Amino acid sequence: MHFEYQVEGGDFTNAGTTSSTVKKMMKQLGVDPTVVKRTVVALYEAEVNIVAHAYRGTIYVDLEENCVDVKLVDEGPGIPDIDKAMQKGYSTASPQVREMGFGAGMGLPNMKSNADKLTVTSVVGQGTTVEIINYF
Amino acid sequence: MKIEEITSLISGTVVEGEAFIDREVDCAFASDLMSDVLTLRTDKSVMLITGLCNMQTIRTCEMSDIKVVIFVRGKVVTEEMKELAADNDMVLITTNFSLYRTSGLLFNTQLPGVY
Numbered sequence: 053m054h055f056e057y058q059v060e061g062g063d064f065t066n067a068g069t070t071s072s073t074v075k076k077m078m079k080q081l082g083v084d085p086t087v088v089k090r091t092v093v094a095l096y097e098a099e100v101n102i103v104a105h106a107y108r109g110t111i112y113v114d115l116e117e118n119c120v121d122v123k124l125v126d127e128g129p130g131i132p133d134i135d136k137a138m139q140k141g142y143s144t145a146s147p148q149v150r151e152m153g154f155g156a157g158m159g160l161p162n163m164k165s166n167a168d169k170l171t172v173t174s175v176v177g178q179g180t181t182v183e184i185i186n187y188f
Numbered sequence: 189m190k191i192e193e194i195t196s197l198i199s200g201t202v203v204e205g206e207a208f209i210d211r212e213v214d215c216a217f218a219s220d221l222m223s224d225v226l227t228l229r230t231d232k233s234v235m236l237i238t239g240l241c242n243m244q245t246i247r248t249c250e251m252s253d254i255k256v257v258i259f260v261r262g263k264v265v266t267e268e269m270k271e272l273a274a275d276n277d278m279v280l281i282t283t284n285f286s287l288y289r290t291s292g293l294l295f296n297t298q299l300p301g302v303y
Contacts, residue, residue: 064296065268066213075251089253096203100244113252152244153222 053081055113059102059127064152067103069082071096086177087186091120094184096143097159098124104149105129113126117167122184130176137182138172151187189213189299191279193234193258197297198283198290200258203277204270213256218291219301222248230302237290241265247271255279260287 055077057070071080075092079085080102102109106128114121131137138160143153164170192209195202196296202209214232219225220240225248228234235256236249249257255278259265262284274278285289295301 057250065243068251070249071251096247097223097226115208126200152242153220153225153240153248154223154244156223158223158227164224165227 053115056165057111057113058111059099059111059126061103061105061107061109063103064148067100067152068096072100072109074113077113078115078120083115083120084188087120087188090137090166091122091184091186092128093121094170095124096165097124097163098182098184100149100152100154101159101180101182102126102128104145104154108177114166116160119187124184125179126181127179130139130145130178130180131174134172134174147158189294191281194256194258194294194299195281198258198281198285199294200283203265203280203282205272205277208277208279209215211279212256213299215300215302216291216294218287221288225249225252227252228252228302232302235293236250236303237287239263239287242268242270243272245269246276246278248280250276257281258283258290260285260290267302 071092084137106126109126112123140161141157143157150154158171167184173182174180213235216235218237234254237258241259258281
């Protein structure tokens with residue numbers, strides 16, 4: 053099953069609506085609750101990152117027989133140093149993002165701990181792609 | 189500990205989810221940092237105590253399977269937050285007490301922390 057969702061950068065009020073939709077859908081389909089929680093926590097972190105850092109993005113969700121594959125492709129400034137971004141505590145978040153309760157440099161490390169497989173690729177000036185795969 | 193007892197102890201007001209106040213809470217976590225809330229790993233029934241009062245507080249709890257939230261220091265919960273909480277069968281409580289006092293009172297009743 054394949055689903056696609058659009059996310060607007062800077063739209064803090066609606067940040068998380070896609071994660072919410074995906075959570076409901078996975079629950080309805082009877083996916084193991086542990087997998088649902090890990091997937092949506094990682095997805096929510098990534099969705100907030102699009103809202104916080106990018107101009108816009110698309111979230112692709114593929115539910116396969118043995119896994120859920122979530123790919124977030126954004127148009128934005130990109131990440132110059134992914135290794136640095138993966139370090140706990142490193143953040144380039146704006147004061148507005150911090151006011152929302154984020155921006156402590158915990159997002160990418162937390163995505164990693166909630167994903168069986170996490171891939172982050174980025175082109176500076178173009179955008180970032182994050183892929184989260186969790187197996188059933 | 190029952191939500192009803194918790195509300196009474198902190199002189200709180202249930203602003204959403206009145207129907208669920210006889211539910212039990214196993215443990216609590218206090219934080220204004222939602223990134224920190226998202227790192228919790230537990231299957232127990234968690235209650236969040238926070239001073240951060242916005243839509244992302246509710247979204248974070250939705251993703252983390254947290255069903256009870258206490259907003260400290262007289263924060264005002266918006267209608268939009270209540271609607272999202274209602275969609276997820278959450279209980280929202282407000283209190284005029286501080287984060288420190290609220291946490292201290294609850295800790296004294298032997299309600300454990302997540303960690």
